[in-house]
Amino acid sequence: MQEDRAIRLKRLQMRSMRRGIKEMDILLSAFAAANLEQMNGAQLDLYDQLLLENDQDLYQWVTGQAAPQERFRALVADIAKTYQK
Numbered sequence: 001m002q003e004d005r006a007i008r009l010k011r012l013q014m015r016s017m018r019r020g021i022k023e024m025d026i027l028l029s030a031f032a033a034a035n036l037e038q039m040n041g042a043q044l045d046l047y048d049q050l051l052l053e054n055d056q057d058l059y060q061w062v063t064g065q066a067a068p069q070e071r072f073r074a075l076v077a078d079i080a081k082t083y084q085k
Contacts, residue, residue: 009036012047020055027062031082046075 003011016032019025028051039047050058050072061068061076068076 008044012036012044012051015051021059024055024058024062027079027082028058031079034082035078043075046071050075 013029013032013036016028017025019028036044036047053072057066058076060066061072062080064080067073
């Protein structure tokens with residue numbers, strides 16, 4: 001059964017806001033609010049996979065303290081732009 005796009009966007013927004021650490025709540029919810037609507041299915045799939053990663057790793061990737069996995073590199077760079085604003 002395929003998830004309706006509107007429901008998927010709401011789910012991803014909620015998962016972006018309810019992370020393990022407050023910093024990631026702030027960073028990912030800002031990114032999600034600004035970008036999810038414009039993302040295509042493949043981009044949403046990748047973002048969904050990214051949300052499965054550990055918050056400590058995500059925080060280090062977004063802040064440039066560690067290199068992200070290759071498959072997430074471009075997405076993390078986009079999220080980091082939100083962080084830098």
